Amino acid sequence: MPSMPERTETSVVVSPEQRPNSWGFGDGQAIPWEYAPAPEARDIVTLKERYGLFIGGRSVPAAGGATFTSIDPSTERPLADVAKASDVDVDKAVRAARRAQRRSWGQLSGRERAKYLFRISRILQERAREFAVLESMDSGKPIKESRDVDVPLAANHFWYYAGWADKLDYAFPGRVAKPLGVAAQIIPWNFPLLMLAWKIAPALAAGNTVILKPASTTPLSALLFADVCVQADLPPGTVNIVTGPGEIGMHLATHADVDKVAFTGSTEIGKKIGRGVAGSDKALTLELGGKAANIVFDDAPLDQAVEGIVNGIYFNQGEVCCAGSRLLVQESIAETLIDKLKDRLSTIRVGDPLDKNTDVGAINSKAQLEKITELVASGVAEGAELYQPACDLPERGYFFRPTLFTNVAQSHRIAREEIFGPVLSVLTFRTPDEAVEKANNTRYGLSAGVWTDKGSRILEMVSRMQAGVVWANTFNKFDPTSPFGGYKESGFGREGGMHGLHAYVRLEDR
Numbered sequence: 001m002p003s004m005p006e007r008t009e010t011s012v013v014v015s016p017e018q019r020p021n022s023w024g025f026g027d028g029q030a031i032p033w034e035y036a037p038a039p040e041a042r043d044i045v046t047l048k049e050r051y052g053l054f055i056g057g058r059s060v061p062a063a064g065g066a067t068f069t070s071i072d073p074s075t076e077r078p079l080a081d082v083a084k085a086s087d088v089d090v091d092k093a094v095r096a097a098r099r100a101q102r103r104s105w106g107q108l109s110g111r112e113r114a115k116y117l118f119r120i121s122r123i124l125q126e127r128a129r130e131f132a133v134l135e136s137m138d139s140g141k142p143i144k145e146s147r148d149v150d151v152p153l154a155a156n157h158f159w160y161y162a163g164w165a166d167k168l169d170y171a172f173p174g175r176v177a178k179p180l181g182v183a184a185q186i187i188p189w190n191f192p193l194l195m196l197a198w199k200i201a202p203a204l205a206a207g208n209t210v211i212l213k214p215a216s217t218t219p220l221s222a223l224l225f226a227d228v229c230v231q232a233d234l235p236p237g238t239v240n241i242v243t244g245p246g247e248i249g250m251h252l253a254t255h256a257d258v259d260k261v262a263f264t265g266s267t268e269i270g271k272k273i274g275r276g277v278a279g280s281d282k283a284l285t286l287e288l289g290g291k292a293a294n295i296v297f298d299d300a301p302l303d304q305a306v307e308g309i310v311n312g313i314y315f316n317q318g319e320v321c322c323a324g325s326r327l328l329v330q331e332s333i334a335e336t337l338i339d340k341l342k343d344r345l346s347t348i349r350v351g352d353p354l355d356k357n358t359d360v361g362a363i364n365s366k367a368q369l370e371k372i373t374e375l376v377a378s379g380v381a382e383g384a385e386l387y388q389p390a391c392d393l394p395e396r397g398y399f400f401r402p403t404l405f406t407n408v409a410q411s412h413r414i415a416r417e418e419i420f421g422p423v424l425s426v427l428t429f430r431t432p433d434e435a436v437e438k439a440n441n442t443r444y445g446l447s448a449g450v451w452t453d454k455g456s457r458i459l460e461m462v463s464r465m466q467a468g469v470v471w472a473n474t475f476n477k478f479d480p481t482s483p484f485g486g487y488k489e490s491g492f493g494r495e496g497g498m499h500g501l502h503a504y505v506r507l508e509d510r
C-alpha cells in the first residue's frame, strides 16, 4: 500500500507515484481523495459496424461507397464506419426533403405535426440512457453531462416546439406564418444531439423539412436519431441526415433548392457560409464563436461565484461557444477568489467520460487538443502565469488538465481567441466602467455573466453588455423557451423560444 503523502502548512506534497486520482478538502486544505470507479455500462448501445446516410426515410450508402471512421476520443479506438457523402448524395437528400415538403410533411396541419414532435420527444426520453452513453462515447463528454443536460434538454426542445406547432397564429398574431420550405442545417461536435434538437425541432414545428449535416467527429447520435424518426413514423424525407466532410456542408448550404440555412460552428466557417449564400434569397442564421466575460464584483457571494466560474469554463471541457473563458474579477477580491478557485480546481476529476464521477472528459479530437495546447503555450510565452491542478490524466486519449491563467493582459492571445478548451484567463478591474470596457473589448458577443449582490448593478451591467445572453449570479443555464444567439462575430439570429420559431417562418398578411 502506498504511504500517505506528506502535508505541509499550505499544501500537500506528493510524489508522482503517490498521486491519487482525485482530490478533496480537509481542514480547508486539498487532500488526496480516492474515488472508486463508477463506469456506466456500455451495453445499452448497439453499435453498427457501418452507418449509412439517412435519406428519404431509409439508410443508404454514399453514392461512391466511401466511408470514414468515428473514434472514441477517450481511447482513440474506432467506434464505427460512417458513410461519407459527396455532392451527389447531398443533391439526393435535398430532393427527398423537397418532395416531403410538397407532398407529405408540408401538407400536414399543425396539430398533426405536433403529434409527431411529441412522439419524438417521448422516444428520446425512453431511449435517454442509450443516447447519453453513445453521445459520451462519440464526443468524449462526461456521462453526467450527456445524461443530465444534453439528452433531457434535447427531448425538452422537441416537447416545447411540439406545443407551438398548432399555435403559430398565437405566436405571430395578425399574421399568417408559412414554412420557409427546405432547411439546410450544419451542426458542430460539442453538443451533437442538443444542436440537432435546436435545429430540427423548430424547423419541423413550422412545417419545414430538413437536411442535417453533423460534424465528422460526432455523427453517431444523429444517426441514432434517424432510428427515432423511423420509430416515430415520420413521413420519409422530412428529416434527412448526411454525414461527410465540411465541403459537403458548403454544397448543401449553397444548394439552389434550399430555402433556409442554419449553421452553428466556428466564426471562420460561418463567414464562408455567409459569403456563399450572399445574393441569394435564402434565410440565414449563424451561431458562431464566443469569448465570454464572467464578471465578479466584490459584493458577490464568492463560493457561489466559484461554482459558477467552474461551471462556466470547465463544463463540457470548455468546448462551449458561450463558455465563460475570461474571468474579470474586481481587484480587491482577486487574491481571495483565485485562491478559492485553485482549491476548487484541485477537486475536479478528469478522466473516463463514462465514469459517473468524471467532471472533465476527453477533448473531442486530436486537432482540438493540439489547438488548445498551442494556445496555452502562447499564454505562457506571452507572460501569463499558468496554474494546473496535480491530477492524473489517462495514458490514452485526448485529455487536457483544467487550466487557469493569471496575470493575463488584454493583448494576450488567450484573452482574445476562442480556445474551446478547459482554459480560464483571469483579468482584473477596479470600476464597473472598466469591467464593461474590458468585457466588450472582443470581436465576439455571445454571452456574459455578472456576479453581484445588487439587483440594480445587475440591471445596469446587463444593459451595457454587448452579448446575446447575460446570466446573473449563474452561468450556462439553458431552457428551450429562452432565445440564444450572438452579436458581432458571434453571429446573428436566435435559437430557442418564439424567436427560434421566427427563424423558420415567412410571415404574410392575413
Ligand code: NDP
Binding pocket: 186, 187, 188, 189, 190, 213, 214, 215, 216, 217, 244, 245, 246, 247, 248, 249, 250, 251, 253, 264, 265, 266, 267, 269, 270, 272, 273, 287, 288, 289, 290, 320, 321, 368, 371, 418, 419, 420
Ligand atoms: P467548424 O466550424 O469547422 O465545424 C462546424 C461544422 O461545420 C461541422 O459540421 C463541419 O463539418 C462543418 N464545416 C466545416 N467546413 C465547412 C465548410 N467549408 N462549409 C460548410 N460547413 C463546414 O468547427 P471545427 O470543428 O473545425 O472547430 C474549429 C474551431 O471552431 C474550434 O476550435 C472552436 O474554436 C470553434 N467552434 C465553435 C463552435 C461553436 O459552437 N461556436 C462549435 C465548434 C467549433 P466537419 O466536422 O465535417 O468538418
